[in-house]
Each structure stands twice: as structure tokens, then as C-alpha cells.
Amino acid sequence: MESNFPELLVVKPKQDRTGLPPLEDAEQGRVVTRFPPEPNGYPHIGHAKAAIIDEEYAKMYGGKLIFRFDDTNPENERLEYYAAIKVGLDWLGVKYDQVKNTSDDMELIYKKAEEFIQSGYAYVCTCNKETISKNRREMVSCKCSFGDLSQNIKRWNSMFEKYKPREAIVRFRGDMHSENTAMRDPTLLRIIDEPHPIHKDRYRVWPNYDFAVAIEDSVDGVTHAFRTKEYELRNELYYEILDKLKMRKPRVLEFARLEFDGMPVSKRVLKPLVQEGKVSGYDDPRLPTLEAMRRRGIVPEAIRRFVLSLSFTKSDTLAPFETLESFNRKIIDPTSIRLFMVTDPVKFAVKNNNMTEIEIQNHPQKDMGKRTVKIDGFFYVSGHDAKSLKVGDEIRLLELYNVKIVKSGPDIEAEITDNSFKPKIPKIQWVPAQNAVKIEVLIPKVLFVNEQFNENSLEIKQALTEPHYLELNVGAEIQFVRYGYCRKDSANQVIYTHK
């Protein structure tokens, strides 16, 4: 046995792996992946997952990543979406080796379509949509599929001028009896008269997804094509198309879609929200778009680690947003300035204040400098903290001094006891009353609860913070002490990132 079948005795070593699982048939230096979004909307977390996986695999094997706009339906596509997706990808830090548009290969696609028709693997069908879908369900062929070559060629040529949209389509000659409905003579090309965002009126016969993707992946040299698993049934078609065209076949693999609970990515759901003004736009911090997450204070590296932590599986996942937050917190913590901020402010007077200013570290560990806060004995503290204060309590105003409460109620009064640090007593943050800065804190919550729009998904809190806030740039990440991380979104508004 050992001499005759040594390979049977070789056991592959089991070892813990980090990152994505290895790819089959992947040769170092020869892997080509691709990220093929349709420019029909703003990029979101789902795009991020796909792009990161594509890039990571290319990196893992020293290969390359092609960024390709699958823009073959002018009805949906707009120039601004091409730009938005590119901006999103760049923000994520996904590096690609080549950018292209499927629409730039139309001549090639026509050539392949003709080849298909010539060789009898496709025919032009002039039946109406209802008939076609009825035939598919009932597994019967229509008369068009029996038309001869000259008829098909004539009709094909007519698709470029005579026929109106919906009057004729090119269909793949599949198998109307196939168990796989995707194989029952699916559409390959159709007529669309809408001007294309790039090519305007130059073309009106457009390939559909299955035809375009298969050809593009093949000619682009893609070795491993990843897509979400709802496409799984179309693999047979994909391979069949390339087989008939005698073109090289990439390996297609599927992964589970990524979506957060209560945070839909579908345009069908999001568009009405934007139109009805229920969210402020596609960058509303409650949304799972990249722009929204950026505004909210989520950093690209956190998204990457998160995506990788989900691995490459086909099982349906209810993504744990808290895990993303945890990764994010660890990344932004070292660079987030610490500031004092109070919500539901309550006046707090220290009667025997004897100080005019105090110097405070901007970060407990990292050297982020110091700031000087002017004080005069009049402060604000958070309503939340004020509620628990009773006359006689001793607390410490963080970084300042210890005080004893002498009057509670709507306005609090206190007296300094001493300045020594006492670990046991409560410590609360404060804001100087004389030059407190008014800000709004936007707190995004889950958008949908039980499929219903959550009317309370955005909480807006009025708050006061230190004047030093004014010196920070928009985009700065701040940790409001004892409150949480927020990102400065504009001069007087911050967005709550997470605790």
C-alpha cells in the first residue's frame, strides 16, 4: 500500500488559519478577481464586503483586482453613481489594478451574440413577456425557437432599428425542461432606448447580466469570480455560455450577503425613505451606506476587519453590528481626543471656587497635548448625574476638585472640600458655564423594527461642551468622557458613533 498508493497516506495537516479560507486552483501570482458593481446607487456595506473579499484574495495570491462597472442597463445607471462607488472604494482603501466598464466592450459582446446566433445556440424571440414567462413555467418552447437561421439573423439585425423595446429579445437555447429555471431559454440581449450615461444613444441592444458577466469575466482574465449566493442557480448558465462560446471559464464562488439587522440596503426600501424625507439623504447616519458610516465615525479598517471576521461562507448571517463597533472602538480610541460634554445641562455653582483655569490632558495615554479650560465657579453638569446628587454627598469634578453638595434641586450648589484624589467618590464631568458651546448630538438607532420604519430612529440631544471643541476640525473623532465616541460632523453637530 505504501509503495503503491503513497498519496492515500498523505494527510493534509490541520491548522488554524487566519483570514479567508484558501482558494481552490489558485496559483500564486496568477489569481485575478474582480469587483463588478452596477452604477445604479450609492455603495453600501454589501459592496464593501464584496470589494474587500475580492481585494484580499488578490492580495493573498499576489494577483490582481479588476474594478469593473457592470453598466449594461441604461435605465438604472447614472454618472453620479459611478463616481460615488469609486469614492466609496477609495475611502475603504481597496486598491485595484485596473478599472473598466462593461459598456466599453459592446462591440465584443455583439460579436459573441452573433456567433451565438450563427451557431444556433441562441434565437431571437418576438413573443410577449407574459407568453414567455408562461412558457417557462409550463416548460414549453415557443414558435420562435423553431425559426431557422435566416429568420434569426434577420430579426437580430432588426433589433438595432425596426423593433421597439420589448418586441424582440435574444434568447439562449437552453432546456425548457431543465429543473433549473435559469436554464429555460433565458434572455441574453434586449432593446433599451434610454440613453446610456456614458455612450448616450450609441447602443440600444444591451446584454443582460448573465451574458455580459460571463463574457467579461472570461476576457478580463478573471480566475476566481465571487458573487452573492442568490446567483448560485445561474452558475450553470454562466458555464454553459462560455462553453458554447469556447471561452475560458473562471471559477465562480458564492458568499452570503451582508446586511445588518434593521438596516436594509435595498434601493426599493431606501428610495422612498429618502423621497419622503424620513431620512435626510443617502448619507443619513442611520443608513448602511459607506458615506453614512463614514459620517457616523466608522473607519475603513474596522469595516475590513469586520468583513474578514465574517469569513467566506454561504450561511445566512444576521450581522453583529456590535462586533463592528468593537473593532472600530479599538482603532479610534488611541486617536480620539477626550472632552467633557454634558446632556440635559443642570447649573452647578461652586461657591468657594478659587481657580481661574485648569490644564487637562487631551488623552490619558497618548500624547495629544493639553488644553486649558477657563473656570469661574459656575458649571453645568449632566441632568443624568444631577438627579442622583443629594445634599451632603461628596463628589469629584473630574480633573478639578472635590465638592460637597449644599443645595440640590434645579440648580445645584456646592462647596469645595479639598483637592486630594479620592478613588471611592463619584467622579463626574462638567462644562464651564461662561463659555460652554452648544452642540447637537445625533444618535442613530435601528431604522426598522419588525419591518416597520422606526419613527424614533434618530434621537437628537442638545448638549454643552468645552470651547476647545471649536478648534477641532470637522471629521475629528472625540470621546466625550463618560458618554461615548462621537464624530464632529459640522460646527455645532456631532454624530454618536458608539459607547
Place this chain on the structure above:
RNA sequence: GCUCCUGUGGUGUAGUCCGGCUAAGCAUACUGCCCUCUCAAGGCAGUGAUCCCGGGUUCAAAUCCCGGCGGGAGCACCA
């Protein structure tokens, strides 16, 4: 309805292809302690899974086989 995919602690995953090396690793969440002029970060410890269920094969099964059940997707002239 038909077809396909999927099912490991509260959550996300590793391990499943090639059965034993781990009666299940990591992360997150939670609890406690340490550190700390934050309820953060960091350090340490702990709770928590008979691996969907029922059979079978085997000396041995999360891993193989059979049968159930649960969840998701596709069935477009959208991608």
C-alpha cells in the same frame, strides 16, 4: 408549488471535504478583579455549545450515510 443553498454557545465564526490529535478554538457580548482623575482603551479570570432533531455505519462522528425539521434564496427583457 418547484429548484437550489444553509443549520456549531446570546451573536459572528474556526474545525466538517481527508472520522480520533480540542468532549469544540477565536472574536464579540455578559460577569468579576487589576490598571485608570471616564461607564473608554489595556491586563487577567469566569459564565456560556451533549455541534438542529432522529436513526445508522464505526473501536471512535460536529465531521460519513439515511430520514425529518428550521432558516434563506431563485423561478424578470434587474444586476
